[in-house]
Amino acid sequence: MGSEHGHDHEHDHGDWPYPHPKQPDLEDGPLTHHMAMTEAVAELLIDKGIFSADEFRRQLELMDSKSPAEGARMVARAWADPDFKAHMLEDVNAAAKEMDIDAGGIPIMAVENTPDVHNVIVCTLCSCYPRNLIGLPPDWYKSRAYRSRMVREPRAVLAEFGTVLPDDVEIRVHDSTADLRYLVIPRRPEGTEGMDEEALTALVTRDSLIGVTHLKTE
Amino acid sequence: MTARYSVGDKVRVRRADPPGHVRTPTFIRDHAGTVTKVVGSFANPEELAYGRPGTPKQTLYWVQFPQTELWPDYQGGLKDTSVVDVYESWLDPAEEGA
Numbered sequence: 001m002g003s004e005h006g007h008d009h010e011h012d013h014g015d016w017p018y019p020h021p022k023q024p025d026l027e028d029g030p031l032t033h034h035m036a037m038t039e040a041v042a043e044l045l046i047d048k049g050i051f052s053a054d055e056f057r058r059q060l061e062l063m064d065s066k067s068p069a070e071g072a073r074m075v076a077r078a079w080a081d082p083d084f085k086a087h088m089l090e091d092v093n094a095a096a097k098e099m100d101i102d103a104g105g106i107p108i109m110a111v112e113n114t115p116d117v118h119n120v121i122v123c124t125l126c127s128c129y130p131r132n133l134i135g136l137p138p139d140w141y142k143s144r145a146y147r148s149r150m151v152r153e154p155r156a157v158l159a160e161f162g163t164v165l166p167d168d169v170e171i172r173v174h175d176s177t178a179d180l181r182y183l184v185i186p187r188r189p190e191g192t193e194g195m196d197e198e199a200l201t202a203l204v205t206r207d208s209l210i211g212v213t214h215l216k217t218e
Numbered sequence: 219m220t221a222r223y224s225v226g227d228k229v230r231v232r233r234a235d236p237p238g239h240v241r242t243p244t245f246i247r248d249h250a251g252t253v254t255k256v257v258g259s260f261a262n263p264e265e266l267a268y269g270r271p272g273t274p275k276q277t278l279y280w281v282q283f284p285q286t287e288l289w290p291d292y293q294g295g296l297k298d299t300s301v302v303d304v305y306e307s308w309l310d311p312a313e314e315g316a
Contacts (some may be wrong), residue, residue: 012256123239124243124245124247151245151288152245153294154285154292155294159271169295169297170295170299171294171295171297171298172298173299173300173301174301175300176303177241177242177302177303178241178304178305179260179263179278
C-alpha cells in the first residue's frame with residue numbers, strides 16, 4: 001500500500017506510525033470524586049423533591065443562554081445616556097431591570113474606564129464572574145495563570161491581550177473575592193459620536209467587559 | 219449594623235492563616251491599604267460555607283492597595299493598584315504613617 005502512494009514509509013491507516021492525537025471522549029477520563037458527588041447530589045435533590053428534574057434542566061439552560069449581549073447593551077446605553085450611566089454606576093442590578101435584563105440576585109458593580117484609570121477584573125480565589133450579564137467565563141479567566149498573574153503583573157498579562165497602557169494610567173485590578181461581581185464599562189471608542197445604541201452595542205466585546213482589552217472602531 | 223471604617227481610612231489586613239473557606243486572599247494579608255467604599259453588610263461566607271447562618275453579618279469594604287505595597291519588586295506604573303473586597307473581621311486600623 002505504501003508504494004502506491006509513492007512514499008518510502010509504510011502507510012496503513014490501521015497502523016499509522018504518526019497517529020493524530022485523539023481527542024478523548026468524555027468517558028475516557030476518570031470519573032473523579034467531585035464528578036460523582038455532583039451527580040449524586042443533583043439526583044438526591046431531585047429524589048427529595050427540592051426541585052424537579054425539569055426545573056434543574058431549565059436552570060442549566062438558562063445559565064447556558066446568558067451571553068455578553070446583555071452586558072454590551074447596558075454599556076451602549078450608558079455611553080448614550082449619562083443618566084443611565086449614573087444609575088448603572090450606582091446599582092447595576094436595578095439599571096439592568098430598567099432594560100428588562102435580569103442581572104440576578106448577586107450585586108454587580110460597574111467600574112468605569114477613563115483616560116486616567118483602566119479597570120480589569122479577576123477572581124484570584126476561584127472564578128467569580130458576572131454570569132447573568134455576560135454568560136459563562138472563558139476558560140482562561142478560570143486558569144491559575146490568569147488568576148495569579150493578573151494581580152502580580154497586570155501589565156504583562158494585559159500586553160498579552162494586546163493592551164498596552166502608558167505608565168501614567170493607573171491599572172486598577174479588582175479582585176472579586178466576596179459577595180460582589182464586577183463589570184467594566186470600557187471607554188467609548190473615538191469616532192462613534194453619530195452611532196445609535198444598536199450600532200454601539202455591536203462594538204462591545206466580552207473581553208472589554210472584563211477589562212483585558214480596549215475597544216476600537218473598525 | 220455600624221461600619222467600623224469609613225472611606226479614606228487606612229487599614230491593615232490581619233496576618234492570619236485560619237483554616238476553612240476563607241475569602242481573604244493571602245497576597246494582601248499583613249498589607250496596608252485604604253478603604254474606598256463601604257459596600258454593605260453580608261452574611262459571613264466563612265460561616266455560610268459550613269451550613270451555619272453566617273451571623274453576625276459582616277461589613278464588606280473595598281480596600282485599595284498600591285501594587286508597590288503588595289509587591290516590592292513590582293514592574294509597572296507607580297499609580298497601579300489592586301482593589302480587593304475584604305470583610306471587616308479581617309481589618310485592623312493601620313498604624314500611623316502606614
